[in-house]
Amino acid sequence: MAADRIAAIIEAQGPNLALWVPVLFAAGIAIYFSLPFEPAPWMLAAMAGGLMVGTATCFRLGPMGRVLLIGAMLPGLGIVAGGLRSIIVAAPVIGYERTATVEGRVIGLTRSASNLPRVLLDQVVIYGLDPSKTPATIRVSLAEGTDPAILAPGKRVTGVARLSPPGGPGEPGGFDFRAIAWFDRLGAVGYARTPMLEVEGSDASIFHQMAFRARMALSAHIQALVPGRNGAFGSAILTGDRSGIDREVEADLRVSTLYHLVSISGLHMSLLAAAIFAIVRYGLAIIPWCALRWPLKKIAAVFALIGGAAYLVISGSDVATQRSYVMTAVVLVAVLLDRPAITLRSIALAALVVLSLAPESLTQAGFQMSFAATIALIAGFEGLRGLTWWQATQTDRRWRFARPVIGIAMTSLVAGTATAPISAFHFNTLAQYGLLANLLGVPAMGVVVMPAAVVGLILAPFGLDWLPFTIMGWGIGYILEVAAFVSGMGGAVVGVKSGPGISLALLMLGGVFLVLWRGRARWAGVAPMALALLLWALYPRPDVIVADNGRLFGVMTAEGRALSVDKGNNYAAESWLENDGDTATQAEAAARGAFDRRRARIETEVPGLGPIVYVGATDQASGARECAAAAVLIAPKWYARPSGRCLFIGAATLRHEGAQAIWIDRGHMTVEGALANTGRPWTRDPDDGRRRRDPGKEEPGPKSVASR
Structure with a gap:
């Protein structure tokens, strides 16, 4: 009978049933973020009520019924968790780009892509904007001439800034910074037009500011003892302050993985x-009295827990660091309870805690890569123990000198294999020599850099930290040399085109099934992974993309995407090329194709479509003529649609729909805008009182234009 077969399956999977709890919970969170609409509060309340009824019912069911009911409830719990989190973090977002005098308290300091200091401000005042519509936090890149002394925690600063809402995707389906900003309660980003000045009201007394002040003070101290790029790297790994890292160093580190x-x-x-x-453990072990009387392992675990918590606070307590501490704490608590420290159960518990606190972390590359690597390492090394050749390398004395190298190589291979698809999906690259870089660089991190850093932190209060931090700097210098060497090797990075979200979901589902399912049926997990790669390979890239301001467009050619201009709109250009899996620069892409570039006018011919024309002038006198001659007319300064049958992309379309993507099939165009208002909190177009033009004046002309 079916019931007997289900009972047999549940019994066979019994030891691993608990491991499926975070998986099913995460599935619900994934469903929430993939919904085409935002669940209304009453829907979430109804689901929560149903979950409570289901929980009460569980106690009246037998083992099989209880397992099935809990399995069905967990995705619903994930949906509710995602919806509640979105409501809890809700904060105003400015509705349009504006120049205004701003004021706020410094709570964060980073560095912008243009290598300028960038501050995160809370207690924000935007003069001319209703306080009820003022964002909780804003991020501003500072103008040159700003006094570095005011870039300190708790300082209250003011200045004139150009602010805009957090940016949407550079193309439909692209990375959506608005979602990240929503959960960070970031309501505006921009740059200062004048040097910032300090005003009355600076406050550094609260706990968060104390931690921030300690972080920045430690960062400055480390960089004073270890000057240059080594010190900037050291302050980044100990305090989370990456504002001093040179862009060239960052590029080498990224290329080398x-x-x-x-x-x-x-x-x-x-x-x-x-x-x-x-x-702590071996330090106490050299004292015979302590070694004979105290549980040194547990004492060392307590100190490690406290040290990790201090590291969490000093380094900024962001989601990635919280996740790391939870995972580490689970292992250390297992030591205190005399339990196996590193198991899939401990990782499952860590994942459940992290997802409960921050459901949005499921969508972030850091969460996915961290847990994928950890799970793969645990499962991979568990499988290796059953192999004769592996046992020989671990027990035979002839392998004793090669054993550490083999261990590091296998760790890098397993973790790299598990994270490579995720990295390729999010960052559109595959590193050819990542294994080599990690094999050469990671040992120095574990043997030299971090131990020296810990000793330096312990000795810092006594003024004796110069030697360990200097040794730390030597180790960092070696790592940076490795990064530069590997990144300089030919073909270090291979571009990978973007794939659909379903591909990543299927890859993760197949990988989890391979690890968690007991029995030969686990190999069924290969099927969704193969399907994911097939869908990825077949996923079409747009034939034409237009930037959200209309001043850049790209056309796919046999050589790759050709760009209309060689500079300007750098972020959009880089994003398009990366998503194409193209490693060319913007200037190289602009040299492709056949563009007729004149002042305020660019034209090119697209096979199977016809001419695409960009007009940068404000005068619409030539509108009818341009539209009659073009298949696509891009005029970002025109609001009124000219007569004709061209696809017109003007100011209103760009304002309300953002970047445009066009797919061409047998002469017909399928058009999609990047800013589709799906009703999600981070995609809504906030109305803060600005008078808008009527978008109804700008409807596509030809009937062949479809909505994708």
């Missing part, structure tokens, strides 16, 4: 905790 050594993650937290654990 060693950038994960800069971002405070599970590696840093585990290395720091391991260093504290080893120093």
Whole structure:
């Protein structure tokens, strides 16, 4: 009978049933973020009520019924968690670009893409804007001439800034910064037009500001002891302050896949905790009285927990660091409870805690790569233990000198294989020599950099930290040399075109099934992974893309995407090329194709479509003539649609729909805008009182234009 078969399956999977709890919970969160609409509060309340009824019912069911009911409830719980989180973090977002005098308190300091200091402000005042519509936080890149002394935690600053809402995708389906900003409660970004000045009201007394002040003070101290790029790297891994890292160094680290050594993650937290654990345990072990009477392992675990918590606070307590601490804390608590420390159960518990606190982290590359690598390492090394050749390398004395190298190589291979598809999906690159870079660089991080850093932190209050921090700098210098060497090798990076979200979901589903399912049926997990790669390979890129301001467009050619201009709109240009899997620069892409470039006018011919014309002038006198001669007319300064059958992309379309993508099939165009208002909080077009033009004057002309 079916019931008997289901009962047999549940019994066979019994040891791993608990591991499916965070998976099903995460599935619900994924469903929430993929919904085409925002669930109304009453829907969430109804689902929460149903979950409570289901929970009460569980106690009246047998084992099989209880498992099935909980399995059905967990995705619903994930949907509710995502919806509630979105409501809790809700904060105003400015509705349009504006220049205004702003004022706020410094709560964060980073560096912009143009290498200028960038501050995060809270307690924001935007003069001329209703306080009820003022964002909770804004981020401003500072103008040259700003006094560095005011870039300190708790300082209240003011200045004239050009602000805009957080940017939408550079193309339909592209990376949507608005969602990230929504959950960070970031309501505006921009740049200062004048040097910032300090005003009355500076406050550094609250706990968050105390931690921020300590972080920045430690960062300055480290960079004073270890000057240059080594000190900037050291302050980044210990305090989270990456504002001093040179862009060239960042590029080398990214190309060589060693950038994960800069971002405070599970590696840093585990290395720091391991260093504290080893120093305390073996330091006490050399004292015979302590070694004979005290539980040194548990004492060391307590100190590692405290040290990790201090690291969490000092480094900024962002979501990635919180996730790292939770995972590390689960392992250390297992040590205190005399339980196996590193198991899939501990990782499952960590994932459940992180997703409960911040459901949005599921959509972020850091969460996905961190847990994928950890799960793969645990499952991979568990599988290796059953192989004769692996056992020989771990037990045979002839392998004792090669054993550390083999371990690091296998760790890099397993973790790299697990994270490569995720990295390719989010960053559109595959590193050819990532294994080599990690094999050469990671040992220095674990053996030299982090232990020296921990000793330096311990000795800092006594003024004796110069030597360990200097040693740390030597290790960092070696890592940066490795990064520069690997990134300079020919073909270090291969571009990968963007794929659909369903591909990433299927890859993760197949990988989880391979690891968690018991029995030969686990190999069924290969099927969704193969389907994911097929869908990825077949996913079509747009034939034409127009930037959200209309001043840049790109056309797909046999050589790759050809861009209309060689500079300007750098972010959009880089995003399009990356999503194409194209490693060319904007200037190289602009040299492709056949563009007729004149003052305020650019024209090119697209096979199967016809001419695409860009007009930068404000005068619409030539509108009818241009539209009659073009298949697509881009005029970002025109609001009224000219007569004719061309596809007209003007100011209103760009304002309300953002970047435009066009797919061509047998002479017919399928058009999609990037800013489709799906009703999600981060996609809504906020109305803060600005008078808008009537978008109804700008409707597509030809009947062949479809909505994708």
